[in-house]
Amino acid sequence: MTSALITDFYELTMMQGYFLKHHNPDVVFDVFYRNNPFSGGYTLFTGIEEVISRLEEFRFSTEDIEYLRSLKTFDEDFLSYLAGYRFSGTVYAFDEGTPAFPGEPLVRIESSLMDCQLVEAFVLNTLNFQTLIATKASRMVNATRGHGAIMEFGLRRAQGENGAHAASRASFIGGTKVTSNTYAGMKYGIPVSGTMAHSWIMSFDSEEEAFREFASVYPDNAVLLIDTYDTLGSGIEAAIKIGLEQKAKGLKIGVRIDSGDLNYLPRVIRDRLDKAGLEDATICVSNDLTEEIIQTLVSDGVPIDSWGIGTHLVTGGNQSSLNGVYKLAAKKENGVFEPALKVSNSFEKTTNPGIKQVYRFFDENDNALADLITLDEETVQDGINHTFFHPFSMGDFFVMKKDAYKYSRPLLTKKMEGGKRVSPERSLQEIQAYARESLSHLHKSYKRQINPHIYKVSLSRKLRDLKMDLILKVRGAV
Numbered sequence: 001m002t003s004a005l006i007t008d009f010y011e012l013t014m015m016q017g018y019f020l021k022h023h024n025p026d027v028v029f030d031v032f033y034r035n036n037p038f039s040g041g042y043t044l045f046t047g048i049e050e051v052i053s054r055l056e057e058f059r060f061s062t063e064d065i066e067y068l069r070s071l072k073t074f075d076e077d078f079l080s081y082l083a084g085y086r087f088s089g090t091v092y093a094f095d096e097g098t099p100a101f102p103g104e105p106l107v108r109i110e111s112s113l114m115d116c117q118l119v120e121a122f123v124l125n126t127l128n129f130q131t132l133i134a135t136k137a138s139r140m141v142n143a144t145r146g147h148g149a150i151m152e153f154g155l156r157r158a159q160g161e162n163g164a165h166a167a168s169r170a171s172f173i174g175g176t177k178v179t180s181n182t183y184a185g186m187k188y189g190i191p192v193s194g195t196m197a198h199s200w201i202m203s204f205d206s207e208e209e210a211f212r213e214f215a216s217v218y219p220d221n222a223v224l225l226i227d228t229y230d231t232l233g234s235g236i237e238a239a240i241k242i243g244l245e246q247k248a249k250g251l252k253i254g255v256r257i258d259s260g261d262l263n264y265l266p267r268v269i270r271d272r273l274d275k276a277g278l279e280d281a282t283i284c285v286s287n288d289l290t291e292e293i294i295q296t297l298v299s300d301g302v303p304i305d306s307w308g309i310g311t312h313l314v315t316g317g318n319q320s321s322l323n324g325v326y327k328l329a330a331k332k333e334n335g336v337f338e339p340a341l342k343v344s345n346s347f348e349k350t351t352n353p354g355i356k357q358v359y360r361f362f363d364e365n366d367n368a369l370a371d372l373i374t375l376d377e378e379t380v381q382d383g384i385n386h387t388f389f390h391p392f393s394m395g396d397f398f399v400m401k402k403d404a405y406k407y408s409r410p411l412l413t414k415k416m417e418g419g420k421r422v423s424p425e426r427s428l429q430e431i432q433a434y435a436r437e438s439l440s441h442l443h444k445s446y447k448r449q450i451n452p453h454i455y456k457v458s459l460s461r462k463l464r465d466l467k468m469d470l471i472l473k474v475r476g477a478v
Helices: 009-020 048-055 062-070 076-083 113-144 160-174 182-188 198-202 207-217 231-248 265-275 291-299 428-439 461-474
Strands: 026-033 090-093 107-112 149-152 223-225 254-257 282-285 306-309 324-333 336-339 356-362 368-375 386-389 397-400 407-410 413-417 457-459
Touching: 009 076, 009 113, 026 113, 048 090, 048 113, 048 413, 062 076, 107 113, 113 149, 113 160, 113 291, 113 306, 113 324, 113 428, 149 160, 160 182, 160 428, 198 207, 198 223, 207 223, 207 231, 223 231, 231 254, 231 265, 254 265, 265 282, 368 386, 368 397, 368 461, 386 461, 457 461
Parallel strands: 149 306, 223 254, 254 282, 282 306, 368 457, 386 457
Antiparallel strands: 026 107, 026 324, 090 107, 090 413, 324 336, 356 368, 356 407, 386 397
């Protein structure tokens, strides 16, 4: 069971108000975000599979109801309603692992007003965090340019236990290879990895003894931490000695550096290993790595085979959250859904009204060209010209010529209906593979670490016109 108390308190007080006033129309809410994190060119949409699975079990336990009763805020009839509550909505969403962009409705939830209000905080909590971390992992993987695997070692630096597990899951979707989080390995099927700490070495009389004993226990995974005392002295010397012993047995070693100048030390260590005949020994580095540091080291040709990353990966580093929001887009009146929008003095914060779909256009090489947000009732036909209107500047547009694209496809697909999953459940490995393949359709200019190209997300003519009509109506101009 997922406790339905995972919600903001005002959702429950509003819910009770709707209940007591018999005001519970069918509505549609959208989840979207306004800016790419890390000043990047995309996000990697993550977390929806967990949302779906947990919404199926979203309910109030007897203990939950007793707690709410103790607050002396809620009517007994309302508490009785909550005791039998089950989420009954229909959910459309992007597939997990899809690259996404600001302003796009990533999730569309259709249900009663009370239903939609209750799940808001849970949905945003799950999607915002996991999308942020998956995007961070993806940026780090991109920064390696294929030079070495990213290993997620963030458990001890993550934002609490639940944050650690969610970060391990999201990081793997973003492209990491292993996790140090044993529980996440069991729960999600992520490969686990770990070697030694400095305390292992300090518990023996010498580095040589510590390395030899470790290699005897783990002959196929003898990665030796060489910076406990003197990286370029006793550390590498002991590692080479043990490495030669292992080589004589047909085995190989790796070394790890967790401090010092990571531009200089791996070069010297690679040279020392090679001269000793340990050309197949690997070098792993850690120590507060960021995507910028990784990119610099790779660009400089530093010989590094793998990267152990914790803090800046599982916490989001220099950005603590994704600014995802949850907004009312339509409500049923007299049996018909009517579009709704929130108007702001900042035009970029004025929402897009109505029940919507998103189409991604591709060229003949399957490269993503641009996304078009439409009303769900619209039919986007391939082989014709389409006009793309700027989402904020209503007079700005471009025409996607029929010979400039090969095909388009809708991104929002049905995941739940009547509170039950209708989409096939995918393994984390399948989601990771899908994310990798989806990202390959983005031009490298959108994936640059610095000053990425802006991917075009536009409105259809019908949606643009509807939005302008509603703005004028709300402001009393018509």
